Amino acid sequence: MFGDIPVEISPMYEGERIRAANMFVELGGPKSIGAELVLVSESVEDGKITVVGPEIKDMEEGKIYPLGILLEVSGKQLEKDLEGVIERRIHEICNYVQGFMHLNQRDKIWCRVSKDSHKKGFGLNHLGKAISIMFKDEFPIIEEIAVTIMTEEEKVKEFVEKAKLEYEKRDSKARDLSEEDVDSFYGCVMCQSFAPTHVCVITPDRPALCGGINWFDCRAAAKIDPEGPIFEIPKGELLDSVTGEYTSLNNTVAENSQHTFNKVYLHSIFGHPHTSCGCFEAVAFYMPELDGIGVVHRDFKGDTPLGIPFSAMAGQCSGGKQVEGFSGLCVEYMRSPKFLKADGGYERIVWLPKEIKEKILENIPKELHEKIATEEDVSSIHHLKKFLSEKNHPVIKRISELESTEKEPETVFEEEKESNSEMVQFAQVPEMAIPTSGGIKIILKNAKIYAEKVIITKK
DSSP: OOTTOSSOBOGGGTTOOOOGGGEEEEEESTTSOEEEEEEEOSOOOTTOEEEESOOGGGSOTTOEEOEEEEEEEEOTTOOGGGHHHHHHHHHHHHTTBTTEEEESOGGGOEEEEEHHHHHTTOOHHHHHHHHHHHHHHHOTTOOEEEEEEEOOHHHHHHHHHHHHHHHHHHHHHTTTOOGGGOSEEEEEOGGGGTOTTOOEEEBTTBOOTTSSOOHHHHHHHHHHOTTSSEEEEEOOOEEETTTTEEHHHHHHHHHHTTTSOOOOBTTOSSSSBOOBOSOOSEEEEEETTTTEEEEEETTOOSBOTTSOBHHHHHHHHOSSBOOTTEEEEOGGGGGSTTTTGGGTGGGTEEEOOHHHHHHTGGGSOGGGTTTSBOTTTOSSHHHHHHHHHHHTOHHHHHHHHHHHHTTSOOEEOHHHHHOTTSOEEEEEEEEEEEOOSTTOOEEEEEEEEEESOOEEOOO
């Protein structure tokens, strides 16, 4: 089946990582542009593979090139609603190719070709053929498929803009639907080759972290591929309407995370936040100095007010971890009325990159438009606190209330009265991240925390 492809094609390569030292070229990614798109068409020239722009053999080692991947598919049973589902599987299937690494999705794709695969004569035409064969094998309803791979910069630019329009059409379809309107949610474990304990929960109000799959996409995927990585989750009993906790979701997360986690809150980054994979579009992070929340997306190149960039944030919570105070999410979720509902929603958001703020401005309450800072307004926690105070952001009231409680009379545990020198254990946590600056990450695992004094103050 893959006889004339010079590298092996197998699921065993799905978790393969190509580091810079072993990389021949990089395609797309944060330093270039790229996108992938699936379109259902009435007529497709089956098996046609087209490469527009430089082939791998014509590229210079160590360089970065743009990348566009277009799949045109047809079949009697194919529907427009299946485009997003098939598209998201590009990630999985590309990673079956030895020496080819595919990360992320949509217009955020980031790929690398290894030096070994280049030496074997691997080219983009081989990638196209592998995609063509495997998609027809994975989805029998695909009767014809044509693959176009672009590396010519101008062509890729045009393609990216076209792809973004298609993404917007898909996303807007789900915006009028809410969790109360449906009887089931969906789970996705497609990223478990990279994040073994990650379970993505998709509801009408919370699309997949990657931003590539919404509730409608999942419904279609579960129907055409019942044994696939996307599956239905009965809604179950609602335990907390604010945090978004359901019995069925708790059970699903426990079962599919090898019982690493047994509880998940859909709409909070505290307590039991949603697990994070590595393909997420953005990270929500807590700033304890302000009791506020910031969000930073993958394309943001600078540092957050904490003094660390997106990459450090991503490292803090990716890999399928559930880290309180950090949570991966997609930008589309920020348009939902339930966006971090348990944490105060936009009244708790104090900082956003300008690009994201402008993109979702109509979803932010008008009275908060000028009160949420961007990188153009502040560059540190100190400046951010001053900005929020000047703009009278709602979080300032929270800060004032917290500061006022510190001045109230203290109520002390009996242990302290009996012996001020005795150390008392007051907390035991499975994992806790400590926000830091300078690119340093501190995580306490299975920590027992002791204190000479334990003081409770009335709020």
